[in-house]
Amino acid sequence: MASPRPVRTNKTEDQITAEVVERFEGTPDPRLRRIMQSLVRHAHAFVKDVELTEAEWFQAIQFLTRTGQMCSDKRQEFILLSDTLGISMVVDLICHRKDDGITESTVFGPFHREGVAEVPMGSNIATEDPNGEPAVMSGRVLDPDGNPIQNALLDVWQADSAGLYDSQHTETENLRLRGIFRTGADGRYWFRTSRPVAYPIPDDGPVGDMLKASKRHPWRPAHVHFLVTAQGFEHVTTHVFESADKYLLSDTVFGVKDSLITDFVRRETPDELAAGMGITGPFYRANYDFFLQPARS
Numbered sequence: 001m002a003s004p005r006p007v008r009t010n011k012t013e014d015q016i017t018a019e020v021v022e023r024f025e026g027t028p029d030p031r032l033r034r035i036m037q038s039l040v041r042h043a044h045a046f047v048k049d050v051e052l053t054e055a056e057w058f059q060a061i062q063f064l065t066r067t068g069q070m071c072s073d074k075r076q077e078f079i080l081l082s083d084t085l086g087i088s089m090v091v092d093l094i095c096h097r098k099d100d101g102i103t104e105s106t107v108f109g110p111f112h113r114e115g116v117a118e119v120p121m122g123s124n125i126a127t128e129d130p131n132g133e134p135a136v137m138s139g140r141v142l143d144p145d146g147n148p149i150q151n152a153l154l155d156v157w158q159a160d161s162a163g164l165y166d167s168q169h170t171e172t173e174n175l176r177l178r179g180i181f182r183t184g185a186d187g188r189y190w191f192r193t194s195r196p197v198a199y200p201i202p203d204d205g206p207v208g209d210m211l212k213a214s215k216r217h218p219w220r221p222a223h224v225h226f227l228v229t230a231q232g233f234e235h236v237t238t239h240v241f242e243s244a245d246k247y248l249l250s251d252t253v254f255g256v257k258d259s260l261i262t263d264f265v266r267r268e269t270p271d272e273l274a275a276g277m278g279i280t281g282p283f284y285r286a287n288y289d290f291f292l293q294p295a296r297s
Ligand code: BEZ
Pocket: 079, 080, 083, 107, 108, 109, 110, 111, 201, 202, 220, 253
């Protein structure tokens, strides 16, 4: 007996999109449903817009495969991809809408580490960076009215004078150029470090290949990372950027905001604060106040 003719299922490109969107209609979690349906619509629109070829789609799959394979506990290639595509900064802007005058956030980046010790105010976090130019950073942690916040924690991390984070050095696992500082009743903080330098993000993987193919540079302007937390306030993940840096307008991860730029002023002789931190010659001085948003329910 002849088998029945199969039902015809020819579809247009737009009908496939509609059918896939419909297939997610039963997703119980409404947020997941919205995300998946929107993702499908936008991904299909992109494929149709550029008329993606099979070879290009396979190349994209290989690129994403290599991106995953590059990830380890020391290397987060997907964060680099998100950052260099500007997605991290769009998410940042959506998620951290703050009142005027509150310190703005920026990308977290892949180099924050857990297990960093709280150290006394005024500590030198750059003892293992002998080639760094000495710098002193100071300022206050304040509420929106300018009142000091006591017991605020400033988790600080930065690259060394060679432009590398501790986790990028292969010879040691040691935590370097990191520290956690706790403010006193005056809300003040101060510590010694190395003058931050511009550095390229790791570009020996697929993200670096993408940058090279697009004639984009991999550099970030000089900065120091801060994660500032205090009870009763929203935390802020941010950087303080050096105003003299030539990459401020072309940060490869789009992380610069005007309000986060400050001067690192060269001084030929140490002032009292610098001398108290063991600085004997020329050094750089930067001041930056953090304003925290009171916690919203
Ligand atoms: C960083 O500033 O540490 C960073 C941010 C994004 C990508 C790579 C590094």
